[in-house]
Amino acid sequence: MYPKSLIRVFERAAAFILEADGRATGLTGAGISVASGIPAFRGSQGLWDKYDPSEYAEISSFRRQPEKVWGMLGEMLAVVEKAQPNKAHKSLAKLEGKGLLQSLITQNVDGLHQAAGNRKVIEFHGATRHLCCLECDWRWANFKLSKCKNMPPRCQECGAILKPDVVFFGEQIPKWALLEASSAAEKAKVMLVVGTSANVHPAAEMPILTKKAGGRVIEINLGPTSLSGPVSDLTILGPADEVLPEIVAACERLSGSE
Numbered sequence: 001m002y003p004k005s006l007i008r009v010f011e012r013a014a015a016f017i018l019e020a021d022g023r024a025t026g027l028t029g030a031g032i033s034v035a036s037g038i039p040a041f042r043g044s045q046g047l048w049d050k051y052d053p054s055e056y057a058e059i060s061s062f063r064r065q066p067e068k069v070w071g072m073l074g075e076m077l078a079v080v081e082k083a084q085p086n087k088a089h090k091s092l093a094k095l096e097g098k099g100l101l102q103s104l105i106t107q108n109v110d111g112l113h114q115a116a117g118n119r120k121v122i123e124f125h126g127a128t129r130h131l132c133c134l135e136c137d138w139r140w141a142n143f144k145l146s147k148c149k150n151m152p153p154r155c156q157e158c159g160a161i162l163k164p165d166v167v168f169f170g171e172q173i174p175k176w177a178l179l180e181a182s183s184a185a186e187k188a189k190v191m192l193v194v195g196t197s198a199n200v201h202p203a204a205e206m207p208i209l210t211k212k213a214g215g216r217v218i219e220i221n222l223g224p225t226s227l228s229g230p231v232s233d234l235t236i237l238g239p240a241d242e243v244l245p246e247i248v249a250a251c252e253r254l255s256g257s258e
């Protein structure tokens with residue numbers, strides 16, 4: 001059981017969400033998927049610990065040596081394909097199911113929000129499950145590494161090596177994703193920031209957009225970030241897969257929908 005003081009914090013977050021009356025959105029980052037076995041890129045056991053991002057994450061590297069970059073991508077896709085949504089993903093899906101969460105902006109490329117049941121997900125940095133051809137725009141939706149016999153996967157139109165439809169360093173965030181996310185952030189009465197230090201731009205601006213438009217920002221992270229204090233109305237430090245289920249339970253208690 002949690003101490004009463006912490007339960008009151010969960011209830012405060014729940015009250016903010018309920019007051020938003022469906023006009024809430026979320027911004028999630030790598031921290032939410034760690035409990036699903038996907039290590040953050042940066043940090044120990046992260047991919048950038050093993051692979052130098054300047055050699056593997058730059059779009060120019062992919063264009064020059066796609067086979068080499070697929071060495072890293074194959075490893076990444078294998079981890080993502082095995083991963084299952086955790087309690088944090090499931091809690092956000094529950095909030096959407098209850099009509100309390102309008103949309104979700106994610107910096108993650110793992111598709112775990114959709115796997116948990118969220119339908120309105122704006123994938124800011126793309127998704128590893130979709131592949132695209134840099135030569136002819138041919139696309140392979142819902143690619144499965146486990147079912148691919150010949151690696152690296154090639155375009156069925158022109159034979160070029162395909163690229164996961166994720167934003168590499170040196171590539172722009174798709175305009176539509178930026179527009180949709182900014183609009184969701186501006187309209188939101190509450191933004192739940194989960195598992196992201198929000199220092200990668202332009203995702204980092206989303207909570208600020210909400211705040212400037214008069215909304216509230218609830219932050220759930222393991223440690224304080226640049227948002228804590230100046231931007232966040234409520235900062236809850238703790239693992240998202242423990243905190244979010246408590247907030248959902250508090251929403252149910254407060255709204256009498258237990």
Ligand SMILES: [Zn+2]
Pocket residue numbers: 133134135136137138155156157158159160
């Ligand atoms: Zn092609």
